[in-house]
Amino acid sequence: MGLKEYAIKRMFTGFITLLIVIAANFIIFRLPSFITGIDPATLYGMGRLMGGGGGRQTDPTKIIDQIIDFKRRWDLPSLVAPIGIWFDHFMKYVFNMLTFNFGRSMSAPAINQPVVQVLLARLPYTLYLMVPATLLSILVGIYLGVKIGSKPGSKLDVSLMTTAMAIYALPIFWLQIILLMVFASWLGWWPVGGGISSTSYGFKDPLLFFSDIMYMFTLPILSLVVGSFPGWMLLMRNSLVDVMTEDYIMTARAKGLDERVILYKHAFRNAILPVVTSVILALAGVWTGAIITEQVFNIPGVGNLFLAAVLNDNYPLAEMLFYFVALTVILANIIADISYAVLDPRVRY
């Protein structure tokens, strides 16, 4: 099987997986409504009765009108509608998903706004957080991985590996609370509440805005780097250790080549290949943010949006987010596999 057929096969299975995801999204987010018997329209009506979102409405007939209007606007079939109506609704939904027509946000956050806009509004903060964090942890991880992978069993290797295991075992939010406690509360270098400094909204100068965001995001980025560099370090180390046992390395040594040349010219170039695959996958996941980190540091990013979407029964938003995650992961996997094949001619299908 050639590379082209392999790519086509991967795209086909990826498309099947995507269809499963689309169908599953439809069911998963509607399950709570079916179990409790309360659909978003009723929730909306109850919210109006309690006085949330645009003033309190006490007239029952008006509320019923509003519920009917809500159902019409979001095209919601009744929970007890016959299966045929639900099937039509489902088919319409699948078509919308495949044509990237995601509709409007149904409840908090940002009710009535197109969900794509809601996502785009959150995206910059998540990218400011995740891009530096991911790149830094990859760089630190690769650097340390090469360092200990070239001398496995050394004191540095053992201590860094144990540190890596300890970091794997620790809950990241705990590390973040400790960082907040020490640097924000005790030393007062950052505001305890985290978040984005209110002044940054006022900055017209993009450079000032960016430096302010980076100042505010120092602790979250630091915690993310500490939390995820061990993964890269381990990957790099194990890959390098594997490569160093290959015959051609022994040949290079036998030729009397300098150990540094062997390491960087012969071993590293081959050992970095599996890492490249993972880098592609990691970069594809950057936009989804970090739910817990964004919670701890009050960052209005995409991770928070995920949480808000699933907690508020906001079907259109949750469906779009989950769909995009599946799409990016599937595409990234295909790209990673193909680029691996291109980079490493030994790979055969």
Added chain:
Amino acid sequence: MSVIAGGRNILSQFRRQKEGMIGLIIVVILTILSFASPLIVPGNSMATRHAELSAPAWMSVFDPDYFPDMTLVNATFKSAQDMNKFFIDTTQSGSNFYTHYEWVSEGAPNSPGALNLTIMDDPNKQLDYAKPEGKIRVSYFFTWTKNKPPLKFTAHMAFKLVNRGNFTLYKTTAYEVSIAAYITYRGMSGEELRFELGRKGIIVPPQKYDPEEGIYIIEPPTIDVGKWLDITSLLESLYKNTMFTKGANLEVRFTITFRVKDPNHRVAGGISVLLDKIWLKAESHYYGVFGTDNYGRDIFAMVLDGLKISLFVGIVATVLSIFIGGLVGLISGYFGGKVDEVLMRIVDFLMVMPGLPLLITLAFVFTQMGVRPLYALIIVLTVFGWAGMARVIRSQVLSLKSAIYVEAAKAAGASSTWIIRKHILPGVWPLVMMYLMTGVVGNILAEASLSFLGVLTPDWPSIGRILQEASVQSAGGGGGGVGGGGGGAFIAWWWVLFPGLTLTLIGLAFYLIGDALVKIFNPKMRGY
């Protein structure tokens, strides 16, 4: 090599792995500790035990001003001797009142005796308008000798009110009764500072005018006649820190007042108040192994209880998902074909869904279906845990299947079950053991994260929840609790540090065991 013989071999090799043994010992110790928690820290871990935000007890070593918990007085009135601890003042009453105190042998539950204070009005005598009340004060004087105030000061008394003569509480409206506790500080230059510790007071009849609504509200009676009641009260920290200075003269006073409200309807009678179980406690700044949180709960006890849940969730969810994943991987890898295609699409699907939001959604769904949140969590972790396992086992089975000895067995006419049992399973077994260890850590952390986010409202003691409360209530950050926020002081570092450290320790221990297993199963890794 059969599975069991392999297991025995692993055990003997495992003993030679130093890090692995350390991990095993940590796991065993923490497991024993968590299951022995009813013996080590008896009682309900969610109950208040000591002053709020007490530091860990061993911290007292570094404190030159350390003092232990002190019970300044603890009077159960075993005999009349106990009355001598107090200064009883009956001279503050109007001239028409009769006051009297004595020791009686009828005490509060589990107490042999009590102090009986009686105040009666005599309507035949002219009302003393300057002092229209009968009053008895029971005072305890003490000097604070420590360098710093206690972390918490509590006063307690039990009392029982009995009607005397023609007076009936709540029916005779001419009198008011109040029972109160005060603390008074007297400085060197005669300045006084007084704080009311607590009061069980009543206005007779028990009505209160509400000026906003323009009506009388009937207040429920605050004293039940003929029943033993308690006043437990603590001193606000502002007063406490002002009053409890070194060398301060302090007085805790319990006052019984019987006041004439309506001079025209006086009766021949009054009240007797039995006082018992008077204690004053000054609590130190230190308690327990890990200190206390802002409800005065023992963090060590909570962590041990939470650890039990962590281990339960971690192990049960991991074993279940490894069982399912192993089975799927075995079937998928060994039989291949259409079954493999279908199963792998399901695995693909599970691997591309975003984990945490999906966990939250599904856990919520299960909880709505009436499943206990803890079991819902285990189900959800299992549903999502098996996919990765299945993929790993499948590829292992695929590589084992193409081994020459399997081909030979097939050619010799061996059945599928025989090949799986004799050739495939022994090769899969090491992977299962390794994934068991890493999976347990993953699931322990998943439970902690979900509890920390606070979206599940866990009904179990969880280390994640301790950390959530620590970050929301003492700390800022708004960690956990969706949309939480606000500032804080982070004074209680022990509240944050130890729960997380315990989680890290148990996770690290499992990893060390897993690492040792890797080295045993993969000889290439030995020596590294």
